[in-house]
Amino acid sequence: MSISLFIGSSSIGTSNSLKFLSPASKTGSFPPSSSNSITFHRKKVSQGSLVIKASGSEKKVELLLDSIKWDNKGLAVAIAQNVDTGAILMQGFASREALAATISTHKATFYSRSRSSLWTKGETSKNFINVIDIFLDCDRDSIIYLGKPDGPTCHTGSETCYYVSVNDYLKGSEVKKNMLALTTLYSLEFTISQRQAELGAIENGKPSWTKRLLLDQKLLCSKIREEADELCRTLEENENKSRAAAEAADVLFHSMVLLKNKDVTLEEVLQVLRQRFSRSGIEEKNSRS
Amino acid sequence: MSISLFIGSSSIGTSNSLKFLSPASKTGSFPPSSSNSITFHRKKVSQGSLVIKASGSEKKVELLLDSIKWDNKGLAVAIAQNVDTGAILMQGFASREALAATISTHKATFYSRSRSSLWTKGETSKNFINVIDIFLDCDRDSIIYLGKPDGPTCHTGSETCYYVSVNDYLKGSEVKKNMLALTTLYSLEFTISQRQAELGAIENGKPSWTKRLLLDQKLLCSKIREEADELCRTLEENENKSRAAAEAADVLFHSMVLLKNKDVTLEEVLQVLRQRFSRSGIEEKNSRS
Numbered sequence: 001m002s003i004s005l006f007i008g009s010s011s012i013g014t015s016n017s018l019k020f021l022s023p024a025s026k027t028g029s030f031p032p033s034s035s036n037s038i039t040f041h042r043k044k045v046s047q048g049s050l051v052i053k054a055s056g057s058e059k060k061v062e063l064l065l066d067s068i069k070w071d072n073k074g075l076a077v078a079i080a081q082n083v084d085t086g087a088i089l090m091q092g093f094a095s096r097e098a099l100a101a102t103i104s105t106h107k108a109t110f111y112s113r114s115r116s117s118l119w120t121k122g123e124t125s126k127n128f129i130n131v132i133d134i135f136l137d138c139d140r141d142s143i144i145y146l147g148k149p150d151g152p153t154c155h156t157g158s159e160t161c162y163y164v165s166v167n168d169y170l171k172g173s174e175v176k177k178n179m180l181a182l183t184t185l186y187s188l189e190f191t192i193s194q195r196q197a198e199l200g201a202i203e204n205g206k207p208s209w210t211k212r213l214l215l216d217q218k219l220l221c222s223k224i225r226e227e228a229d230e231l232c233r234t235l236e237e238n239e240n241k242s243r244a245a246a247e248a249a250d251v252l253f254h255s256m257v258l259l260k261n262k263d264v265t266l267e268e269v270l271q272v273l274r275q276r277f278s279r280s281g282i283e284e285k286n287s288r289s
Numbered sequence: 290m291s292i293s294l295f296i297g298s299s300s301i302g303t304s305n306s307l308k309f310l311s312p313a314s315k316t317g318s319f320p321p322s323s324s325n326s327i328t329f330h331r332k333k334v335s336q337g338s339l340v341i342k343a344s345g346s347e348k349k350v351e352l353l354l355d356s357i358k359w360d361n362k363g364l365a366v367a368i369a370q371n372v373d374t375g376a377i378l379m380q381g382f383a384s385r386e387a388l389a390a391t392i393s394t395h396k397a398t399f400y401s402r403s404r405s406s407l408w409t410k411g412e413t414s415k416n417f418i419n420v421i422d423i424f425l426d427c428d429r430d431s432i433i434y435l436g437k438p439d440g441p442t443c444h445t446g447s448e449t450c451y452y453v454s455v456n457d458y459l460k461g462s463e464v465k466k467n468m469l470a471l472t473t474l475y476s477l478e479f480t481i482s483q484r485q486a487e488l489g490a491i492e493n494g495k496p497s498w499t500k501r502l503l504l505d506q507k508l509l510c511s512k513i514r515e516e517a518d519e520l521c522r523t524l525e526e527n528e529n530k531s532r533a534a535a536e537a538a539d540v541l542f543h544s545m546v547l548l549k550n551k552d553v554t555l556e557e558v559l560q561v562l563r564q565r566f567s568r569s570g571i572e573e574k575n576s577r578s
Contacts, residue, residue, distance in 0.1 A: 057459065060458070060459050060461075061459070064455065064458055064459070077366055077380055079368060079377060079380065081375075081377060081470070081472070082472070083472055083473060084472060084473045085375065085472065086370075086374065086375020086376065086472040087375065088368060088370060088377065088433055090426070091366055091368065091426065091431040103455065103459075133454055133455060133456045133470070134454070134455035134456075135451040135452070135453060135454055135455070135469075135470035136451070136453040136455070137379070137380065137450040137451050137453070138443050138444065138445055138447070138450045138452070138453075139450070140453075142380040142450070142451075144377055144451050144470050146470055146472070154427050155427065156427055158427070161426040161427045161428070161431070162424040162425065162426050162431075162433050163424070163427070164424060164425040164426070164427075164429075165422055165423070165424055166353065166392065166422060166423035166424070166425070167422045167423075169349070169353055170346065170349050170350070170353070170392075172349075180424075181370070181422070181424035181433050181435055183370070183371070183372055183373060183374065183375040183435070183559075184372060184373045184559045184560075184562055184563045185559060185562070187563075187566075188562055188566055191566060217524055217525065220521075220524070221521035221524060221525060224517050224520060224521050225514075225517055225518060225521060227517075228513050228514055228516075228517030228518075228540070228544075229514060229517075231513060231544060231547060232510035232513050232514060232547070234547075234551060235506055235509070235510060235547055235550060235551060236506065236510060241551055241552060241553050241557075244547070244548060244551040244553045245548075245553050245557045245558050245560075245561050246561055248544055248547075248548055248553070248558045248561075249558050249559075249561040249562045249565065251517070251540065251544055252541075252544075252558065252562065253562060253565075255517075255520060255537055255540055255541075258520060258521070258523075258524055258533070258537075259533060259534075259537055261524055262523060262524060262530055262533040263530060264530050264533045264534045264537070268530075268534045269534050269537045269538050269541065270472075270473040270474060270538075271473075271534075272534050272535055272537075272538040273473055273474070273477055273538045273541065273542065274473045274476075276538065276542075277476075277477055277480060
C-alpha cells in the first residue's frame with residue numbers, strides 16, 4: 001500500500017505562486033457583487049477555486065475589467081482550456097459582463113455575438129466548464145479560462161470543438177469527431193486505444209509491441225518494473241540527461257498501457273494529482289483511509 | 290539497457306488517425322504553390338509534418354481556405370499551442386493568406402492588425418513555432434496551430450503570453466512572468482522546482498515529502514521502484530480503477546522528482562515519446578545504437 005505524502009506546504013512564503021495549493025476551505029468565498037445566482041458546481045473540481053475576498057473585491061474586479069483591452073465591440077477572445085489535459089475545449093468571446101460573470105460564478109461565460117447576450121457554456125447541456133483560474137495575455141486582449149469540463153464541450157457531442165485536422169483533410173481522410181487536436185501524451189493514449197480496439201482482428205505478421213503488452217499482463221508488468229529500475233539507475237549511476245528522459249518515456253509509455261488495460265484515462269490520473277497537490281502533505285496523509 | 294519497441298505499425302488500415310505516426314520521409318513534401326521561400330525549420334520537429342502532395346494540393350488548400358468562416362475583416366482567431374505540453378503559447382488572427390502561409394511553410398503565421406500585414410511568429414526573434422498540424426473548430430471560425438516552439442513565444446521573453454493570473458491579481462500578488470497558465474502536470478513540475486529552489490533555506494519543522502525525496506536519492510529510488518510495483522499489482526491482483534489511477538499518480542510524481550534531480554523537463558520526455566511513436570516499432574529498434 002502506498003503511503004506517499006505529496007507536495008507538503010512549506011514554511012517559506014511561496015503562496016503567491018501556489019495557486020492550486022491552498023486548501024479549498026481557505027478560499028472559495030464568493031463575491032457579494034455577483035448578481036448571478038448560479039450555484040458553483042463542485043462535482044469535479046474540489047480544489048483551487050478563484051480567490052475573491054468578500055471585502056474590496058468589487059473594486060479589484062472592476063480594476064481588472066478596466067485593464068482589459070476590449071475591442072470596438074467591447075469583446076476579447078476567450079479560450080477555454082482543460083486544466084488537467086491542456087486540451088483547448090472551445091473559443092468564444094468575452095464581454096466585460098461575461099468575464100465578470102465567470103469570475104463570480106466560476107463557470108466559463110461568453111458573449112454570444114449571434115444572440116447578443118451572455119451565454120454560460122452548459123446552461124442548456126449542463127456540461128459546464130468549472131473555471132479554476134483565468135489568465136490574461138501580455139496585451140490584455142486575450143483570456144484563458146482554465147477549468148474542468150463536466151462533459152463534452154462541443155454542441156456536436158465531441159469532447160472539444162477542434163476535430164477537423166488539416167493534415168487529414170489534405171490527405172483526403174474523412175472527418176471524424178474523435179480525431180481531436182491531441183497533444184503528445186493524448187495522441188499516444190489514443191494510439192494505445194486503437195491498438196486495443198484492433199486486438200480481435202486477424203493480423204498478418206507479428207503484432208506490434210503495444211499489442212503484445214496489452215495481451216500479456218506478465219510481460220507488461222515485468223517491463224514496468226524493469227523500466228522503473230532503469231530510470232532509477234540513471235540517477236544512481238549518474239547517467240546522462242538523455243538517458244533519464246528516455247527511461248522516463250519508457251516508464252510513462254508502459255504505465256499508460258497498464259492504465260488502458262485497467263480502463264483508466266490519463267485525465268483521471270491527473271485529476272488525482274491535482275487533488276493531491278492542492279493539499280499539504282499532512283492533509284493528504286490524513287485524507288487517506 | 291532498454292530495448293523497448295514503441296507503437297508498432299499495424300497491418301490494419303489506421304493511417305488516417307495516426308497523423309503523427311508516419312515517418313517524415315514519407316511526408317514532408319512541400320507544395321509547389323508556396324511563394325514563401327522560408328526554409329522549414331526542422332531543428333526540433335523531426336516528425337509529423339503537414340502532408341501536402343505536389344499534385345492537386347493547391348485546389349485542396351483553396352477548398353479548405355474557402356471553408357473557413359472569415360469574419361467581416363477576413364480574419365479568424367488563431368491559437369498557437371505547444372504540441373508536447375499543451376501550453377497555449379499565443380493567440381492572434383489568421384487571414385486567408387496567413388493560414389495558407391502556415392500550411393505551406395509549417396511556421397505559425399498571423400495577420401497583424403496593427404501593421405496590416407502577414408506576420409510569421411519568429412521572423413524577428415527566430416523563435417518560430419513549427420506547426421505539425423492545424424485544427425479547425427466545429428464552426429470553422431477558430432484555428433489551432435499545433436506545433437513546437439523554438440524558444441519563448443512572448444515578446445517579453447516569457448515562454449507563453451499568458452502570465453497574468455486573475456487568482457493572483459485578486460489576491461494582490463505581484464505579476465510574475467514565470468507564473469504561466471499551467472495545466473496540472475506542469476503546475477506540479479513547477480512546484481517541484483520551487484521545492485528544489487528552497488532546499489538551501491532554513492526551515493522550521495520537518496521538510497516536505499518532496500524536499501526529502503530531492504535530498505535523499507536512496508529514498509527516492511526506493512519509492513519509484515515501490516510505486517511501480519504497486520501499479521503492477523493493481524493489474525496482477527485485479528484492484529479497482531481508482532487504485533490504479535492513484536498508483537499511476539504515485540509513479541508519475543516520484544518519476545518527476547527524479548527528473549528534476551537530473552534537470553530533465555517533462556517536455557523533453559514528451560519530445561522523446563513523440564519522436565518514438567512517430568516511427569514503427571522496427572524503425573525505432575533499428576534507430577537505437
